[in-house]
Amino acid sequence: MHHFIDEVILELSSGAGGAGCVSFRREKYVPKGGPDGGDGGKGGDVVFVVRRNLKTLRHLKKNPVLKAQNGFPGEGALRHGKDGESIEIPVPPGTQIKDAETGELLQDLTEEGTSWVFLTGGRGGKGNAHFKSARNQAPRFAQKGEPGKTARVKVELNIIADIGFVGFPNAGKSSLLKVLTNARPEVAPYPFTTKTPYLGVLTVGEEDIVLADIPGILEGASAGVGLGIKFLRHISRTKGLAFLIDLSNPDFLGHFDILLKEVGEFSPELARRKRVLIGTKIDLLESLRPLEELQRKYPDEQVVGISSLTQKGLDALVQIFLRLAKEEE
Structure with missing residues (x-):
């Protein structure tokens, strides 16, 4: 599109x-x-x-x-x-x-x-x-x-979706959408590949879960930096949010706080929505220490690690998405 x-x-x-x-x-x-x-x-x-x-x-x-x-x-x-x-x-x-x-x-x-x-x-x-x-x-x-x-x-x-993806550019949002659904967003190893929202349908048994990928958010997005803030309204109707954190980025531990702040500036109600933190690209790590550090920093958050390339951790993530999409508000 x-x-x-x-x-x-x-x-x-x-x-x-x-x-x-x-x-x-x-x-x-x-x-x-x-x-x-x-x-x-x-x-x-x-x-x-x-x-x-x-x-x-x-x-x-x-x-x-x-x-x-x-x-x-x-x-x-x-x-x-x-x-x-x-x-x-x-x-x-x-x-x-x-x-x-x-x-x-x-x-x-x-x-x-x-x-x-x-x-x-x-x-x-x-x-x-x-x-x-x-x-x-x-x-x-x-x-x-x-x-x-x-x-x-x-x-x-x-756009109406069940789960909205939030992350910095090149955090792996489009790759995850592509591997889980029938969507075909553009995927490349450089930032700002996604310039428009994409929807995909994840089918789990008899259940269909609609996932939304929007352009990556940058720090300062709520003040007009980058593309993502323009499209945040497309996840404003979602039942839950998936925050994708690139664990191969040396500054990954600060990413969730920045993303949540930008979402909160756009809509405090959206920032309170049910969520999961997804540590991506674990196939690029020498060990799972970055994932463990993320889990220790946010003990009250649901934190999982995945690789869209090897598909490690995706089965568990799908079950989390199913619960987020079906839980009562």
Whole structure:
């Protein structure tokens, strides 16, 4: 996903209602037929629909101004005008619709198949047949249709996952995602390989666990350094966090404190989420002493060591992920 789009500003308009018709019945042998103007059709609605197959908002970036069809005017012989076609805006699960000016959350769309009518079309105007009365047998007026509604909204995507990966660049997040799931993130031995979020599904028996890999976080990320802080919201819905610590890095003992601080600056609630500390790349170590040092420094944390290359420790990690994903909050 080289063009990952997770924010779009849209200008949306529902359709106006069609005008009512002014018409009189004109048939042979009926020289003074009564009013028979039909009603105008209703304007089309603006509807958001959740589609599971969508992963980004890229399709909306190309056309940020969308308008539903106007209703058609009524016709003689009491013929009702055709309703305007509604416009459906497909979005991925986890999409939030906000007021573009105030930032107010208008709707949180999380469930596949959910349909939400955001703007309703204007009602069609009544034809002159409605206005016949004892005092006015031949009304020569009809209603106009109601105007449509227009609004500017900010559409934001917050990916929905069970476990979110947090770590410095090159900590082994993408390698772990690749070996555990069907995801195919770019993996290379240099920092910032991951520039967009990736999702993968880990299947354990009958259970599916969705894992999210976001770009690596740097110290100072909450102040705008690096890429990771921009994508932290994509793990804001996760049930648990996996902090990946590269045990082959000489400064590994300070990494967890920095990462937790940056996550806490972004969201104190996210920093309190259930978590596991994963010491990675144990295949590069001469001994397991770095893992033991990490475990001693954080006796109250769940700390495990793994190698994505040799797959050592992965079975135990999978069971931890399963518990994190399924535990009650």
